[in-house]
Amino acid sequence: MLNRTTIAAIATPPGRGGVGVIRLSGPQSYAIAEALTQQSLPEARFAGFRKFYDASNEIMDEGLVICFPNPHSFTGEDVVELQGHGGPVIQNALLARLLELGAIAAKAGEFSMRAFENGKMDLVQAEAIADLIDATSQAAARSAVRSLQGTFSSKVNTVLEKLIHLRLHVEAAIDFPEEEIDFLADGKILGLLDEVASSVHAVQQSARQGQLLREGLQVVIAGKPNAGKSSLLNALAGVERAIVTDIAGTTRDVLHEKISLNGLPITLTDTAGLRETGDIVEKEGIRRAIKEIEQADLLLLVYDLSQGEDPLQLAQAYFADHIEPKRLMLIGNKCDLTGSTAEMTDLNGFRHIRVSAKQETGVQALIDAITAHAGFQPEEDTFIARTRHLDAMKRTQRYLAEAREQLVVYHAGELVAESLRLAQNALGEITGDFSADDLLGKIFGSFCIGK
Numbered sequence: 316m317l318n319r320t321t322i323a324a325i326a327t328p329p330g331r332g333g334v335g336v337i338r339l340s341g342p343q344s345y346a347i348a349e350a351l352t353q354q355s356l357p358e359a360r361f362a363g364f365r366k367f368y369d370a371s372n373e374i375m376d377e378g379l380v381i382c383f384p385n386p387h388s389f390t391g392e393d394v395v396e397l398q399g400h401g402g403p404v405i406q407n408a409l410l411a412r413l414l415e416l417g418a419i420a421a422k423a424g425e426f427s428m429r430a431f432e433n434g435k436m437d438l439v440q441a442e443a444i445a446d447l448i449d450a451t452s453q454a455a456a457r458s459a460v461r462s463l464q465g466t467f468s469s470k471v472n473t474v475l476e477k478l479i480h481l482r483l484h485v486e487a488a489i490d491f492p493e494e495e496i497d498f499l500a501d502g503k504i505l506g507l508l509d510e511v512a513s514s515v516h517a518v519q520q521s522a523r524q525g526q527l528l529r530e531g532l533q534v535v536i537a538g539k540p541n542a543g544k545s546s547l548l549n550a551l552a553g554v555e556r557a558i559v560t561d562i563a564g565t566t567r568d569v570l571h572e573k574i575s576l577n578g579l580p581i582t583l584t585d586t587a588g589l590r591e592t593g594d595i596v597e598k599e600g601i602r603r604a605i606k607e608i609e610q611a612d613l614l615l616l617v618y619d620l621s622q623g624e625d626p627l628q629l630a631q632a633y634f635a636d637h638i639e640p641k642r643l644m645l646i647g648n649k650c651d652l653t654g655s656t657a658e659m660t661d662l663n664g665f666r667h668i669r670v671s672a673k674q675e676t677g678v679q680a681l682i683d684a685i686t687a688h689a690g691f692q693p694e695e696d697t698f699i700a701r702t703r704h705l706d707a708m709k710r711t712q713r714y715l716a717e718a719r720e721q722l723v724v725y726h727a728g729e730l731v732a733e734s735l736r737l738a739q740n741a742l743g744e745i746t747g748d749f750s751a752d753d754l755l756g757k758i759f760g761s762f763c764i765g766k
Contacts, residue, residue: 321347322421322429323413325406332401334378337409339395339418340388340426347416348380348395351409356395359384367399369412376405390426391433431747438747439468439704446529446699454578455528459699462525467698470521471745474514478742481507482735489728504731505722512715515742519708525700527691531573531580534685535611537604537633540588542617543648546672548572548585551682569603577686584611589633608634613688614643620669621652627663640664644688646681648672659684707744714738 321341327334339347348356353372357363362379369375378399388394399409414420427441443462450456461467484504536544549555552572570585584607587600608614614634618626626645630638645667650657657677659668666684670677718734721727 321418322425323347323410323418324421324426325410326396327401327406329403330401331403335399335401335406337397337399337406337413338426339397339413340390340392340421340429341418342393343417344393344395345382347413347418348382348397350416351397351412352380356380356382358382362398367397367409367412369408370415375408375412376400386433386435389435390429391435392429436463437465437468439471439745440465441747442701443467443699446701451531451573451580452528452575452578454575454697455580455699458525458528458697461696462698462700466696467522467525467700467704468746470518470698471742474511474518475739475742475748477507477511477514478735478739481511482732482739485728485732485735489732505719508715508719508722512712512719515708515711515715519705519712521694521697522700522704522708524691524694524697526702526705527579527689528697529699529701531582532685532689532691533582533584533610533612534615535584535586535607535613536615536617537586537589537608538617538646539619539629540590542588542619543672544588544617545570545585547615547617547646547648547670548583550672550675550678551576551581551583569600569607576682577691579686579689579691581685605634611642613685615646616643617646617648620647620649620655626667627665640666641688644668644684646670651676704745707741710741711738714741 319342321339321343323337323339326336326338345356351367352365353368354365357365357380359382362381364377365380366377367375376399378397381396381398383389383394383396385392385394397409399405410420424441424445427436427444430436431438431441440463443459447456447459447463450459481504484507488504536548538544548570552574569587572583572585574581574583586604586607587597589601589604592598592601616626616630616633618624618629626647630643630645643665645662645665647667647669649671650669651671651674655669657669657671657680659666659680661667666688668677668681668684670681672678714734714737718731718738721730721734
């Protein structure tokens with residue numbers, strides 16, 4: 316165990332409640348808890364009722380004490396959990412008393428950090444704890460649990476094992492050039508390299524789904540006044556969140572609504588109608604709308620079908636710098652007024668969907684289009700993932716591509732080995748295994764290179 320200080324923190328969220336939990340972790344946890352309770356502690360993993368005393372030997376509170384001895388605890392250290400009454404005054408008083416008795420206040424995430432440092436979990440699992448707490452949908456919560464249980468780590472470690480095995484063959488070809496077989500030219504290393512690259516790609520595809528579950532999609536609804544933007548937000552959200560009137564310029568500020576569409580977390584933003592105006596308040600609303608448009612993952616340009624407008628011309632007029640099929644969808648609203656059917660078509664490469672937000676016709680087709688546009692297809696074994704994980708895998712793929720070029724084009728074993736080393740380090744960043752290169756042990760322990 317790496318830490319010799321004992322930390323303490325309130326584990327329950329701020330506010331009033333029936334129970335408030337404070338945790339201690341570190342070598343002095345038991346001694347501090349005994350000083351607080353002025354009594355011996357209960358048997359490990361059994362709850363014992365105790366009174367909590369202040370420095371004047373006055374009873375501050377009373378509740379349960381549970382002990383978790385190292386190394387069989389969350390952090391891998393001695394851990395004590397104090398369950399008193401919930402409330403900011405008594406909780407802060409108890410924490411202050413623990414600090415008086417020798418504990419130090421834990422930093423944000425320090426309990427999980429100690430668990431990582433003490434080998435109780437890897438970096439992916441540590442991150443999954445925060446992701447589980449912050450999950451905005453059941454699908455995201457389930458995926459975070461899978462990562463916490465090691466699903467993501469297992470997939471990464473499997474690829475790492477393949478990568479290490481590949482490095483063994485390359486190192487053998489370099490270190491034993493007198494062998495009769497030219498290992499670099501016999502096709503085996505190239506086959507292994509392509510297999511590793513394929514495995515990285517497969518994990519990356521799953522991680523992309525996990526990233527969408529964790530971070531969601533920023534979707535902005537934009538268009539002219541009275542096009543039905545607020546009605547569309549209400550239809551997608553399933554509640555009357557935005558004010559809807561026939562008066563142009565009703566929406567003067569941005570309105571954010573967090574929803575889930577087909578399991579995909581969405582931050583849906585309604586914006587002020589885009590037009591020239593002399594109204595100071597409306598101008599500010601339009602300025603904020605443009606800012607949201609610039610930051611959106613996906614833009615929904617809503618226009619009124621009954622006005623006979625060209626949506627591509629509107630897009631060019633209002634946000635020419637953001638016109639690209641991967642960021643823009645064209646939504647023709649009020650199809651009930653034109654007698655047209657709700658359907659999705661292609662318009663010069665852009666998805667064009669006719670809906671009636673008021674009648675909620677075509678809304679489900681729009682929802683399906685949004686999730687499909689994001690490439691969201693969660694599977695039963697989807698795990699939670701972060702942007703840094705995808706970045707690490709992109710760098711891994713780049714190094715593997717470099718290794719392939721060095722092998723096929725230049726037949727340079729040393730350069731192949733270096734690219735593979737960089738690939739392993741990049742992939743190892745995901746789980747926190749930054750520098751554990753046991754290549755030497757692998758060579759002598761599991762790979763036969765002699766005769």
